[in-house]
Amino acid sequence: MQIGMVGLGKMGGNMAERLRRGGHEVVGYDHHREASDVGSLKELVDRLETPRAVWVMVPAGAPTQQTVDELGKLLSEGDVVIDGGNSHYVDDQKHAAELAEKGIRFVDCGVSGGVWGLQNGYALMCGGDDSVVQHMMPIFETLKPEGEDGFVHAGAVGAGHFAKMVHNGIEYGMMQSFAEGWELLEASDIVTDVKGCFSSWRTGTVIRSWLLDLLVRALDSDEHLEELRGYAQDSGEGRWTVQAAVDHAVPLPVITAALYARFASRQEDPPAMKVVAALRNQFGGHAIASAEGSVGMGADSPGADVTPPKVR
Numbered sequence: 199m200q201i202g203m204v205g206l207g208k209m210g211g212n213m214a215e216r217l218r219r220g221g222h223e224v225v226g227y228d229h230h231r232e233a234s235d236v237g238s239l240k241e242l243v244d245r246l247e248t249p250r251a252v253w254v255m256v257p258a259g260a261p262t263q264q265t266v267d268e269l270g271k272l273l274s275e276g277d278v279v280i281d282g283g284n285s286h287y288v289d290d291q292k293h294a295a296e297l298a299e300k301g302i303r304f305v306d307c308g309v310s311g312g313v314w315g316l317q318n319g320y321a322l323m324c325g326g327d328d329s330v331v332q333h334m335m336p337i338f339e340t341l342k343p344e345g346e347d348g349f350v351h352a353g354a355v356g357a358g359h360f361a362k363m364v365h366n367g368i369e370y371g372m373m374q375s376f377a378e379g380w381e382l383l384e385a386s387d388i389v390t391d392v393k394g395c396f397s398s399w400r401t402g403t404v405i406r407s408w409l410l411d412l413l414v415r416a417l418d419s420d421e422h423l424e425e426l427r428g429y430a431q432d433s434g435e436g437r438w439t440v441q442a443a444v445d446h447a448v449p450l451p452v453i454t455a456a457l458y459a460r461f462a463s464r465q466e467d468p469p470a471m472k473v474v475a476a477l478r479n480q481f482g483g484h485a486i487a488s489a490e491g492s493v494g495m496g497a498d499s500p501g502a503d504v505t506p507p508k509v510r
């Protein structure tokens with residue numbers, strides 16, 4: 199099958215390669231000219247035979263919106279746009295409606311597998327009409343991992359990215375759980391081979407998993423993660439998962455805590471904890487750490503000369 203790929207970065211570049219290896223013809227376009235087969239989105243569209251199929255694999259938000267807007271002007275009735283980036287499912291519903299005005303069909307496709315997908319295949323979660331999903335099946339079959347699993351047509355437009363969003367929420371919780379277990383083991387004196395524990399858990403245990411394999415891989419190159427800062431970004435999926443949970447009144451304490459742990463990781467000196475320290479000092483005369491780094495009540499500490507209330 200012939201397909202256009204917009205965005206040839208870590209994901210789109212490897213996906214184009216996997217599709218080519220699978221016998222498909224791929225025309226790639228990226229802002230970075232050296233990675234591209236064509237010089238513009240218009241040229242990409244002109245190179246494809248109708249009905250055309252264009253896979254969008256650029257960052258979610260403005261880059262995806264801009265690409266969908268431009269494709270809406272360039273494509274024709276019967277053509278297909280697939281958004282494989284980590285877009286918010288709410289955006290899918292808007293994009294599908296905009297493209298439908300010209301008879302252009304839309305599929306949202308959550309993609310998982312990261313930079314390992316070229317060799318392992320990409321897990322795919324699709325949303326859209328059955329007819330257009332069936333039409334694109336040769337592409338999905340080549341991208342997905344071998345075997346029966348690794349592909350789902352999750353529902354109507356938006357369902358693919360909704361499923362990917364929840365997948366990523368689970369990913370946040372699992373990673374945070376490994377992280378906390380690792381910190382506790384490192385802090386203890388009892389266990390002297392922390393990496394050995396994680397490595398041994400890869401076989402036979404209840405928690406054996408790909409994330410565990412990847413953690414052991416990271417520890418193999420930096421056993422105590424001394425080369426890293428404890429700083430974690432997020433690109434939206436966790437926030438949207440928590441927002442959807444609020445909308446549906448579904449309690450997600452683990453995923454929410456994992457998201458908040460990332461926010462906390464970016465704070466050098468957490469402002470909220472200043473309030474907690476100030477209040478402990480006010481009511482209990484408890485020690486505070488000064489901005490300069492010393493710890494203590496200080497000569498002018500209110501706790502130093504306050505007579506505590508009598509306990510009845």
Ligand SMILES: NC(=O)c1ccc[n+]([C@@H]2O[C@H](COP(=O)([O-])OP(=O)(O)OC[C@H]3O[C@@H](n4cnc5c(N)ncnc54)[C@H](O)[C@@H]3O)[C@@H](O)[C@H]2O)c1
Pocket residue numbers: 204205206207208209210227228229230255256257258261262264265282283284285309310311312313433
């Ligand atoms: N990296 C992952 O593990 C992973 C996994 C699944 C999904 N995703 C999603 O896939 C998408 C791409 O991720 P990535 O990791 O390949 O990012 P990336 O930054 O490696 O690549 C994005 C590419 O898109 C190009 N680009 C940006 N805007 C463009 C535009 N308007 N027109 C043409 N090209 C444009 C950039 O030049 C870049 O080469 C994102 O939505 C991301 O969230 C990433």
Ligand SMILES: O=C(O)[C@H](O)[C@@H](O)[C@H](O)[C@H](O)COP(=O)(O)O
Pocket residue numbers: 284309310311312366369431432433434435436
């Ligand atoms: O399933 C996957 O392949 C990953 O989840 C992938 O989608 C990507 O690595 C996330 O974009 C990271 O998301 P955060 O930046 O929110 O951690």
